[in-house]
Amino acid sequence: MELPVATVTQHDQWKVESQVFRIYDLFGNLPPNAQSVMIELQRDNHIEYLTRGLRQLPPSFCTLDASRPWLCYWILHSLALLGESVDDELEHNTIDFLSRCQDPSGGYGGGPGQLPHLATTYAAVNALITVGGDQALSSINRCELYKFLQQMKHPSGGFRMHDGGEIDVRACYTAISVASILNILDDELVHNVGSFILSCQTYEGGISGEPGSEAHGGYTFCGVATMILINQINRLDLPRLIDWLVFRQGKEFGFQGRTNKLVDGCYSFWQGGVFPLLQRVRSIIDEQLVLPDAGGHCTTNGTHTSTTPSISEVGESFEGTSSHVDDACHSRQEVNFNDIGYNFVKRPIEMEPLFHSLALQQYILLCSQEEKGGMKDKPGLSRDFYHTCYCLSGLSVCQHMWSDEEDSPVLPRALMGSYSNLLEPIHPLFNVVLEQYHEAREFFTRD
Numbered sequence: 129m130e131l132p133v134a135t136v137t138q139h140d141q142w143k144v145e146s147q148v149f150r151i152y153d154l155f156g157n158l159p160p161n162a163q164s165v166m167i168e169l170q171r172d173n174h175i176e177y178l179t180r181g182l183r184q185l186p187p188s189f190c191t192l193d194a195s196r197p198w199l200c201y202w203i204l205h206s207l208a209l210l211g212e213s214v215d216d217e218l219e220h221n222t223i224d225f226l227s228r229c230q231d232p233s234g235g236y237g238g239g240p241g242q243l244p245h246l247a248t249t250y251a252a253v254n255a256l257i258t259v260g261g262d263q264a265l266s267s268i269n270r271c272e273l274y275k276f277l278q279q280m281k282h283p284s285g286g287f288r289m290h291d292g293g294e295i296d297v298r299a300c301y302t303a304i305s306v307a308s309i310l311n312i313l314d315d316e317l318v319h320n321v322g323s324f325i326l327s328c329q330t331y332e333g334g335i336s337g338e339p340g341s342e343a344h345g346g347y348t349f350c351g352v353a354t355m356i357l358i359n360q361i362n363r364l365d366l367p368r369l370i371d372w373l374v375f376r377q378g379k380e381f382g383f384q385g386r387t388n389k390l391v392d393g394c395y396s397f398w399q400g401g402v403f404p405l406l407q408r409v410r411s412i413i414d415e416q417l418v419l420p421d422a423g424g425h426c427t428t429n430g431t432h433t434s435t436t437p438s439i440s441e442v443g444e445s446f447e448g449t450s451s452h453v454d455d456a457c458h459s460r461q462e463v464n465f466n467d468i469g470y471n472f473v474k475r476p477i478e479m480e481p482l483f484h485s486l487a488l489q490q491y492i493l494l495c496s497q498e499e500k501g502g503m504k505d506k507p508g509l510s511r512d513f514y515h516t517c518y519c520l521s522g523l524s525v526c527q528h529m530w531s532d533e534e535d536s537p538v539l540p541r542a543l544m545g546s547y548s549n550l551l552e553p554i555h556p557l558f559n560v561v562l563e564q565y566h567e568a569r570e571f572f573t574r575d
């Protein structure tokens with residue numbers, strides 16, 4: 129039975145489809161001349177919109193008072209994807225503002241004096257890494273931040289978003305991502321995170337925010353990235369996850385966040401961004417396909433039944449040094465958690481994208497892009513910095529996921545439109561531009 133598509137209005141749906149079908153036929157086939165059709169990234173207008181947004185940050189974003197570190201990250205990361213940085217004064221003001229959001233006992237709040245929160249901590253750390261340079265990077269108090277992460281750790285293995293806050297997959301990702309990129313991830317923080325995330329993989333194959341909820345793209349990205357960062361991706365049922373994920377690309381070629389919902393530009397990253405992660409764990413997927421029982425099954429006494437290798441066992445780039453994973457049902461591995469993110473991007477990409485990457489670029493450029501700058505969920509809605517950030521992140525993912533290795537050039541067949549549309553590549557586990565990631569890695573691994 130075909131389920132009706134849930135539409136805002138039939139008119140909005142038609143607007144999305146009519147824009148896409150200007151190039152694709154009804155069956156999603158790309159006509160031979162499609163590459164020459166002009167779909168232009170409005171680079172200068174995006175830069176203008178973003179820079180103005182950052183200048184106006186305090187105090188005019190009153191309704192987003194608790195989200196100002198997020199605004200910094202969305203704007204700075206979007207600019208970095210466009211190959212742009214901010215002038216010295218704006219950079220200084222951003223570092224100063226984020227320093228005032230840092231709690232003396234660790235972590236960052238939504239504004240100066242606000243309660244530290246894992247989401248704004250992730251946003252502030254990624255924003256400062258994106259700014260780069262000694263002043264920005266040394267402003268992060270890693271010692272106190274580690275204590276904050278310890279305080280957010282829950283006996284279930286998950287993390288709380290803030291003191292007394294919700295425990296969910298988002299909290300796990302933001303805690304583990306921040307700890308990993310700052311080189312402070314250890315056994316204590318990792319303990320039982322994998323079991324918590326495993327308990328959120330649903331019957332559909334995607335990952336939900338908490339056990340028993342509905343699978344959603346946002347949490348699926350968070351869950352998969354976390355499992356990789358803690359060296360336990362082999363515990364998820366990856367074939368089932370892929371089954372769910374590939375069907376989230378709609379007939380408009382954008383992604384939806386969950387079954388029977390509308391497509392939305394931001395899922396270009398939350399769903400589209402899972403594919404470059406899966407591309408680098410191909411051997412684990414292959415083994416799970418051969419062994420139907422592989423992937424995350426624990427016996428009642430907590431013994432891991434899968435023979436699927438963990439990521440550190442596959443390929444020389446995951447050679448570990450010091451610690452081990454101590455979840456009851458996970459085989460013990462010698463691995464340095466802090467090297468996983470670094471080694472991950474060096475792994476070769478061994479499979480082509482499992483979704484229609486050119487068509488997604490088309491959705492982003494034709495349906496999400498605002499000609500005057502900025503990006504949005506879909507036609508008929510307004511641009512905002514969140515959608516600008518995640519549409520551009522998704523666009524970058526599409527462009528770079530055909531390249532075999534970190535430094536290999538982007539091929540024309542990977543790109544919708546001309547080379548002037550090309551964005552900077554990201555680190556797919558952290559969603560910061562790769563060049564900035566490497567600078568931070570160098571800074572935080574200095575003795």
Ligand SMILES: CC(C)=CCC/C(C)=C/CC/C(C)=C/COP(=O)(O)OP(=O)(O)O
Nearest residue numbers: 247298302344346347350385386389392398
């Ligand atoms: C790192 C970090 C903080 C990640 C957050 C990930 C993320 C985007 C989670 C989405 C949460 C969610 C259930 C949205 C549904 O909104 P909706 O019902 O308005 O949208 P929908 O109809 O598209 O599902």
Ligand SMILES: [Zn+2]
Nearest residue numbers: 392393394505
């Ligand atoms: Zn959205």
